Amino acid sequence: MTRRAVVTPLQREPGEPRVWTVSEAVRALNAALEDSLPNLVVQGEISEWKPAPSGHLYFTIKDADASLRVILWKGRVRREHESLRNGMAVQVEGHFDVYAKSGGLSLVADRVTALGYGALQAQFDALKRKLQAEGLFDESRKRPLPRYPTRVGIVTSPTGAAVEDMLRILRQRAPYVAVTIVPTLVQGEGAAAKIADAIALLNAWGGVDVMIVGRGGGSAEDLWAFNEEAVVRAIAGSRIPVISAVGHEVDVTLADFAADRRAATPTHAAQQVAPSREEVAATLEDLAKHARHRLERECREARTRLRGIATHHAIREPLRRVRDNYLLLDQRAESLERGLGDSVMRRSRGLEGMAGRLHAHTPQRTLDRAGDRVQTLLHRAGRAALDRVARGRADVRSREALLRSYDYHGVLRRGYALVWSSETGSLVQRAESLTPDAMIEVQFDDARAEARVTRLPLPARKESP
């Protein structure tokens, strides 16, 4: 703790110089300024243009060697002042005043008159016209930004707040993105060449999907490098898509015109460059859901097509093969659907295993042939079977369960039997898969019977319906 010095009351010994309080000194200075420089008109170029929420206008006017703070109080602000911008030349009529609180000298304006564009603005306009004529700003030149980049380059000052902001935003939203920073000067002598080199370096290296080129806010002079030809050409010539992010929302630079996208600020650029982890996860979930629904429908439709044929009385000859296949299809569809209830992640693993099983015992060619035939027959037989199934049954799942049991027993009731291998428990579809002495189970409509294969193959017998 330091003890605060007591500065009042002041006493003056005869012969000693007078000691002033700070307030007295500032008051005396203001009085002297008023006496010697009553009202004057100063001409200069606006920079650091800063309208305050209070309605007062604060800015700086400058020439090549000097600058002055200007205050235009709210009561003196006119409508035409709305169009004032950094870089414009103005005449300010007013008086000097030292603001007691800060001790800063300001020119307090009575009147501010625009003289048109300043020198910098003229330079900006000329270069803009030239590059525009070359087509550097054409919409058709703009490269599409990658929708899901995972490698982002950032060309900016390594020390500014802007780079910290961008890294923070990316870390929070999209930590899956790898960031490559190309440090560069962003203002002052030689900055433009350094920025252009950095952009070229990223292109030569090629390890990013997209780049952000920019810097945080500053005066028009601070941002000027981004209006220079070297930077604009480097951005336009970049093979890698570029997002410009210079200063604040109000700052528009030629770099913005050449870039594939302009972000209002570096923070905005970091938000736009890659979708957030949550957004991508939601998209993935959505895509998986669509795929799942579609496949479920596909299975349902295929099964219904086959069933429609199996139950149609007019069809005799293809009936057996269709029935065989539709039993197989049921097995496939059931195991598919069991899996489909699971979460997306576990799902894909299950499917892989299942696909292996499916391939192992699916006579694909026969199935396809049967499918084609079914299509043709469906047209002939009409859609009666389908309609009957669909009518009055809102719940798809219960409808399926019902259909399945109905059809399954229907087949057995008509006198067919299923043969199961006692050893493996699987359906026996071909005699050639059996060996003498193999134990089998024969499933009839009413019960199952165990049997042993005694002799095979037997000569063919005439089939009775």
Next chain:
Amino acid sequence: MKRTTPGGVAPDAGAEEKKSFESMMERLEALVEKLEGGNLSLEDSIKSFEEGMGLVKQCSSVLQEAEQRIQKLTSDAEGKPVVEGAARARRSEEDAEGELPF
């Protein structure tokens, strides 16, 4: 999408040549569109579905990347690209200072 790297500098340090996230997402979208189109045989539908689910899994694992990787790119005396310090900033140290590798 893939770009080759001059000077033998691996842009994606550590990772072997794998498909880019972008191309996986595009393939996934195409597969779902194909499925939605409904002109596939059942067999092709199942194949597309399986491939799609594999991609969903791969993409999800990319998103699981919990750490931000930061590196610096400069050039050497001959102007060749030089990559330095693949620093990792943990997500949990949200506003930790000094995570920059330079």
